[in-house]
Amino acid sequence: MSDEVLTAKELIAKRAASELKENHVVNLGIGIPTLVAKYVQSDSIFFHTENGLLGVKELSDESEYDPFRVNAGKLPVGEMLGASYFDSATSFAMIRGSHVDVAILGTLQVDEEGLIANWAVPGKNIMGVGGAMDLLVGAKKIIVTTFHTNKSGESKLVKKCTYPITSIRKVDMIITELAVFERKNEEWHLIEVMPNATFQQVMDHTEFSFKVDESLTQFDKGLLR
Amino acid sequence: MSDEVLTAKELIAKRAASELKENHVVNLGIGIPTLVAKYVQSDSIFFHTENGLLGVKELSDESEYDPFRVNAGKLPVGEMLGASYFDSATSFAMIRGSHVDVAILGTLQVDEEGLIANWAVPGKNIMGVGGAMDLLVGAKKIIVTTFHTNKSGESKLVKKCTYPITSIRKVDMIITELAVFERKNEEWHLIEVMPNATFQQVMDHTEFSFKVDESLTQFDKGLLR
Amino acid sequence: MMGKILEARKALEKIQSGQTLMVGGFGLVGAPLTLIDELTQLDVYNLTIISNNLGEAGKGLGILLRQGKIKKAIGSYFTSNREVGDAYNKGEIDIQLLPQGTFAESIRAGGAGLGGYYTRTGVDTELSKGKEIREINGVRYLFEPALTADVALIKAHKADKLGNLTYYKTGRNFNPIMATAAKYVIAEVDEIVDTGALSPEEIVTPHLFVNAIVLSKKILTKEGVVTR
Amino acid sequence: MMGKILEARKALEKIQSGQTLMVGGFGLVGAPLTLIDELTQLDVYNLTIISNNLGEAGKGLGILLRQGKIKKAIGSYFTSNREVGDAYNKGEIDIQLLPQGTFAESIRAGGAGLGGYYTRTGVDTELSKGKEIREINGVRYLFEPALTADVALIKAHKADKLGNLTYYKTGRNFNPIMATAAKYVIAEVDEIVDTGALSPEEIVTPHLFVNAIVLSKKILTKEGVVTR
Numbered sequence: 041m042s043d044e045v046l047t048a049k050e051l052i053a054k055r056a057a058s059e060l061k062e063n064h065v066v067n068l069g070i071g072i073p074t075l076v077a078k079y080v081q082s083d084s085i086f087f088h089t090e091n092g093l094l095g096v097k098e099l100s101d102e103s104e105y106d107p108f109r110v111n112a113g114k115l116p117v118g119e120m121l122g123a124s125y126f127d128s129a130t131s132f133a134m135i136r137g138s139h140v141d142v143a144i145l146g147t148l149q150v151d152e153e154g155l156i157a158n159w160a161v162p163g164k165n166i167m168g169v170g171g172a173m174d175l176l177v178g179a180k181k182i183i184v185t186t187f188h189t190n191k192s193g194e195s196k197l198v199k200k201c202t203y204p205i206t207s208i209r210k211v212d213m214i215i216t217e218l219a220v221f222e223r224k225n226e227e228w229h230l231i232e233v234m235p236n237a238t239f240q241q242v243m244d245h246t247e248f249s250f251k252v253d254e255s256l257t258q259f260d261k262g263l264l265r
Numbered sequence: 266m267s268d269e270v271l272t273a274k275e276l277i278a279k280r281a282a283s284e285l286k287e288n289h290v291v292n293l294g295i296g297i298p299t300l301v302a303k304y305v306q307s308d309s310i311f312f313h314t315e316n317g318l319l320g321v322k323e324l325s326d327e328s329e330y331d332p333f334r335v336n337a338g339k340l341p342v343g344e345m346l347g348a349s350y351f352d353s354a355t356s357f358a359m360i361r362g363s364h365v366d367v368a369i370l371g372t373l374q375v376d377e378e379g380l381i382a383n384w385a386v387p388g389k390n391i392m393g394v395g396g397a398m399d400l401l402v403g404a405k406k407i408i409v410t411t412f413h414t415n416k417s418g419e420s421k422l423v424k425k426c427t428y429p430i431t432s433i434r435k436v437d438m439i440i441t442e443l444a445v446f447e448r449k450n451e452e453w454h455l456i457e458v459m460p461n462a463t464f465q466q467v468m469d470h471t472e473f474s475f476k477v478d479e480s481l482t483q484f485d486k487g488l489l490r
Numbered sequence: 491m492m493g494k495i496l497e498a499r500k501a502l503e504k505i506q507s508g509q510t511l512m513v514g515g516f517g518l519v520g521a522p523l524t525l526i527d528e529l530t531q532l533d534v535y536n537l538t539i540i541s542n543n544l545g546e547a548g549k550g551l552g553i554l555l556r557q558g559k560i561k562k563a564i565g566s567y568f569t570s571n572r573e574v575g576d577a578y579n580k581g582e583i584d585i586q587l588l589p590q591g592t593f594a595e596s597i598r599a600g601g602a603g604l605g606g607y608y609t610r611t612g613v614d615t616e617l618s619k620g621k622e623i624r625e626i627n628g629v630r631y632l633f634e635p636a637l638t639a640d641v642a643l644i645k646a647h648k649a650d651k652l653g654n655l656t657y658y659k660t661g662r663n664f665n666p667i668m669a670t671a672a673k674y675v676i677a678e679v680d681e682i683v684d685t686g687a688l689s690p691e692e693i694v695t696p697h698l699f700v701n702a703i704v705l706s707k708k709i710l711t712k713e714g715v716v717t718r
Numbered sequence: 719m720m721g722k723i724l725e726a727r728k729a730l731e732k733i734q735s736g737q738t739l740m741v742g743g744f745g746l747v748g749a750p751l752t753l754i755d756e757l758t759q760l761d762v763y764n765l766t767i768i769s770n771n772l773g774e775a776g777k778g779l780g781i782l783l784r785q786g787k788i789k790k791a792i793g794s795y796f797t798s799n800r801e802v803g804d805a806y807n808k809g810e811i812d813i814q815l816l817p818q819g820t821f822a823e824s825i826r827a828g829g830a831g832l833g834g835y836y837t838r839t840g841v842d843t844e845l846s847k848g849k850e851i852r853e854i855n856g857v858r859y860l861f862e863p864a865l866t867a868d869v870a871l872i873k874a875h876k877a878d879k880l881g882n883l884t885y886y887k888t889g890r891n892f893n894p895i896m897a898t899a900a901k902y903v904i905a906e907v908d909e910i911v912d913t914g915a916l917s918p919e920e921i922v923t924p925h926l927f928v929n930a931i932v933l934s935k936k937i938l939t940k941e942g943v944v945t946r
Contacts, residue, residue: 063721065926086926090590091516092660094924107519107710108659114517122880122913124921125659127666127694128516128542129598129830132591136611136831137898139926165578166587166616168569173617174591177610178831204616208630288493290698311698315818316744317888319696332747332938333887339745347652347685349693350887352894352922353744353770354602354826357819361603361839362670364698390806391815391844393797398845399819402838403603429844433858599835602823605854608833626833626863635854656919691884692920 048217051234052185054079055215056144059183061085065094067135067175069145069158070113072185076144083120088140090171092131095123112171135171135178143179145172145211147186149201152248154210154223156184157203166204176207188216188245195247197221218242221250229253273442276459277410279304280440281369284408286310290319292360292400294370294383295338297410301369308345313365315396317356320348337396360396360403368404370397370436372411374426377473379435379448381409382428391429401432413441413470420472422446443467446475454478494653494703498528501676501702505641507534512597512642512668513541513551517570520661522645522678523708523715526550529643530557538562540639542593542664543570558582564637566590589617592634594667599636601670601699606635642672645706646695649679650686653700654693662694669699676702680709722881722931726756729904729930733869735762736789740825740870740896741769741779745798748889750873750906751936751943754778757871758785766790768867770821770892771798786810792865794818817845820862822895827864829898829927834863870900873934874923877907878914881928882921890922897927904930908937 046054049072057079060066067088068074077087077098087096089111096111097118104118111117126134134140147158159173160166176182189195197214214221219242220232228250233239239256271279274297282304285291292313293299302312302323312321314336321336322343329343336342351359359365372383384398385391401407414420422439439446444467445457453475458464502525505511511529515521526545530553537554542565545552552571554560560577562584568574577583588596589611599607608631612618622633644665647658655677657665669675677700708717730753733739739757743749754773758781765782770793773780780799782788788805790812796802805811816824817839827835836859840846850861872893875886883905885893897903905928936945 088926089660091519092662094926095918105712106659107712108661110517110519110660114519119659119918122878122882122916122925123918124882124924125657125662125918126924127657128590128594128663129667132594133826133830133898134924134926136591136609137829138831139898160616165575167575167578167585168567169587169589169617170567171590173589173615174611177613178591206615207612208614313698314888316747317890319698320690330940331887332940333889335745335747335888339747344690344887347650347654347688347697348690349654349696350690350885350890351696352885353818353822353891354895357822358598358602358670359696359698361819361837362601363603364670385844390803392803392806392813393795394815394817394845395795396818398817398843399839402841403819431843432840433842595830595832603838604823605836605838605852605857605859607827607835610831610833624833629833631833658919691886 048187050075052215052217055220055234056183056185059213060142064141065139067140067143067179069143069172071146073144073146074111074113074115088134089117090128090131090135092126092128093119093123095120132171132174135174138178138180140179142181142183143175144183144185145175147184147196148203149196149198150184150186150211150214151198151201152228153200155201155205155208156211157201157205159206160204162203172206176209182209182211183213183215184211185215188218195245198247218245227251230256232257273412275300277440277442280445280459281408281410284438285367289366290364292365292368292404294368294397294400296371298369298371299336299338299340313359314342315353315356315360315399317351317353318344318348320345357396357399360399363403363405365404367406367408368400369408369410370400372409372421373428374421374423375409375411375436375439376423376426377453378425380426380430380433381436382426382430384431385429387428397431401434407434407436408438408440409436410440413443420470423472443470452476455481457482494700495651495682496702496704498524498704498707501704502528502532504674505529505532505534508536509640510538510540512639512672513539514642514644514663514665514668516542516660516663518550518710518715520645520657520663520665521550522643523550523710524706525643525676525678525704527708530554535559536561538564540564540597540637542590543567544574546571547573555583562586564588566593587617594664596634596637597664597667597671600638601667604636606633608633637671639672640674642668642675644668644675644677646677646679648681648683648688649677649700649703650683650688652685653677653697653703654688655679655695655700656688656692657694666695669695674701675699676704678704678706680706722928723879723910724930724932726752726932726935729932730756730760732902733757733760733762736764737868738766738768740867740900741767742870742872742891742893742896744770744888744891746778746938746943748873748885748891748893749778750871751778751938752934753871753904753906753932755936758782763787764789766792768792768825768865770818771795772802774799775801783811790814792816794821815845822892824862824865825892825895825899828866829895832864834861836861865899867900868902870896870903872896872903872905874905874907876909876911876916877905877928877931878911878916880913881905881925881931882916883907883923883928884916884920885922894923897923902929903927904932906932906934908934
């Protein structure tokens with residue numbers, strides 16, 4: 041890593057990356073989740089993209105670029121040793137059949153019950169859903185990575201989703217630029233305050249109720265770089 | 266072909282082979298149907314076996330034998346140029362999805378309505394069904410090849426199946442050592458008397474009612490060799 | 491056996507107004523660009539298009555949309571072409587939006603001769619409205635019917651002369667399943683090889699699914715889409 | 719990453735009495751002979767076996783039947799072992815007979831996270847008794863639930879060290895679908911190659927489906943089954 045200070049997005053992605061374990065098969069959503077791959081060093085964490093590739097890696101240089109090798113966000117990617125290609129039905133069979141360990145997704149809202157809304161905005165035409173609903177029902181663990189608030193400064197961690205929910209399946213973890221929440225016994229637990237954030241900021245910008253974990257830690261400032 | 270006179274089984278198989286057209290994909294059942302391949306010269310008729318091979322051919326010699334290449338009857342087979350292998354779900358997707366043009370099947374009974382019973386005998390345990398039911402619903406055309414009578418001399422071409430039927434789908438053609446019947450307008454039509462058989466024999470050994478086709482022909486004796 | 495190798499225009503002659511077409515591709519990747527280009531030049535209307543997306547504004551299938559040839563679109567991500575929403579608002583086209591996994595699975599089901607299936611995806615969301623929900627072993631599932639088409643336009647990498655196909659990288663996507671689910675399947679390919687040149691184990695789409703083979707003229711390269 | 723390569727006995731430690739096992743193979747072809755052999759030596763009972771057939775009398779899974787370890791068998795062709803019928807008549811085992819296409823499709827559905835599906839196969843036959851029939855677009859279909867298992871024993875040709883698999887000729891059969899439908903999947907293989915030795919396009923079963931790799935000791939050859 042360079043000496044440059046991470047942006048908020050990068051910080052979130054880096055924290056999410058630290059959740060991944062050896063042999064995990066991981067699907068990354070569009071946006072902040074896509075950045076997670078950058079912070080994974082292990083060659084035994086395997087990235088799956090629903091358009092039909094297991095073993096996605098970051099492009100190491102321009103020469104590796106192949107227009108026929110993209111991720112779900114249609115961005116060019118590389119392939120690691122041991123990668124494989126398959127059709128979309130097989131790819132979603134992997135997802136729905138619970139063969140993907142972790143999905144890291146962005147969201148518009150996440151609520152007290154653990155539901156997320158990340159595919160549609162009320163009042164607008166619903167013109168796209170992509171793989172979000174399938175990932176929600178199928179992945180063993182769902183980590184939501186998002187800014188804590190939207191562009192208007194409103195909390196995205198709401199009492200109850202006002203946007204259409206993506207699934208009735210509850211998510212397991214939320215990572216924002218301010219905090220990390222984990223879902224335990226049907227409740228949100230604040231387990232970490234992110235570096236450069238304060239507990240007060242988390243309180244001020246979180247709409248849903250949560251418990252504060254006994255082991256609450258301020259994340260190591262080293263994460264910033 | 267040799268100068269040897271064909272057995273009844275071979276005669277039936279040879280007549281069935283003459284129904285196959287260029288580019289047909291054909292699935293052969295166990296027993297007499299398996300012999301059909303022997304009488305097909307074209308390299309653009311493609312044999313499908315439900316255990317996962319398109320492009321079955323007769324073994325040309327012992328050196329071609331591979332214990333990992335068998336047909337649905339578990340007999341060793343060869344593969345033609347352009348053959349492909351696939352799993353059982355894909356293979357039956359081909360069958361149910363109507364991608365197989367012709368299935369040639371043996372039977373215990375075939376009745377006036379066009380239904381066949383070829384998988385179970387009443388009073389005995391039903392312990393096997395294999396792919397018969399799938400072929401019946403899926404193949405575009407079903408040709409039944411069978412002896413006209415069973416070992417007790419009873420007609421297998423019955424008024425109504427007394428054995429459990431294989432499917433509610435009606436078959437299209439029956440080829441026996443005595444005759445060829447074609448199904449038209451929901452009725453059986455006798456279209457050919459086989460060489461060395463007589464019309465009277467067909468009448469005597471057929472239990473179901475049938476029409477006699479105006480163009481009824483005695484098949485060329487040349488077929489016998 | 492050269493019978494399946496055709497010019498694009500000839501292969502597309504099968505297509506008639508009112509038909510349902512499947513078109514492969516995830517964005518430009520794995521899309522049959524030559525066939526789509528030719529399709530926009532045909533006088534056919536009232537088409538139902540089954541495709542993950544409808545190109546971009548005025549590009550690919552987006553041209554067909556502008557031409558008013560599309561009656562209905564079934565897919566999972568039309569957001570890539572803002573004109574789809576506009577056409578929908580004007581009542582010009584009907585839209586059926588499916589989760590991408592459901593979209594893929596329904597096509598596979600159609601090709602496999604199934605009537606429909608039960609998936610957990612979408613249960614109790616906006617996309618399950620009006621659909622049957624059934625509990626199986628204590629879990630709620632949504633009924634989804636199979637999808638089939640009259641014609642499929644797909645993109646493969648290599649074809650042999652019989653029509654056996656292989657694919658290249660993420661260009662595979664919806665193409666192999668669409669190849670199974672239409673009455674007439676036209677495969678656009680980068681290269682046509684002799685029968686026997688593809689190993690029997692590497693063939694992804696066996697030839698019984700393929701009716702016509704067309705050599706690609708418009709191809710996706712590092713420099714974008716080029717005509718060769 | 720040598721973690722998945724295990725001795726047969728070690729890999730089979732996961733299996734417990736009362737579990738449901740899938741076992742690949744069409745007769746001897748594509749059957750995991752080494753794993754089956756080892757399975758007959760385990761002290762596990764009340765197993766439900768999902769396999770196209772139950773070997774032959776006193777051979778393969780037929781040994782397990784004689785040992786009284788099988789509570790229930792789900793498959794399509796038990797006729798190859800006459801002792802299956804005998805055991806059923808004595809009330810020793812329960813049998814669920816499915817058309818072979820339904821058997822395969824139910825396993826695929828299980829692996830794909832579906833609850834069940836509708837097929838035309840078997841409608842209004844002895845095998846549809848007690849099953850739901852539903853009309854979809856004027857055609858009668860039978861509901862069939864998905865099948866899943868605790869452990870799958872499969873046979874592949876080559877595995878790389880991550881567990882990516884390829885198959886050999888008609889030895890493929892039920893193996894790739896069973897690999898998707900069990901919580902723990904043990905693949906017996908002829909050869910283990912370095913990761914990267916299999917092309918990304920030729921891999922049939924991606925490694926995420928495979929938990930353990932075992933090198934074959936009992937193999938099917940021209941001379942029959944031999945121990946190497």
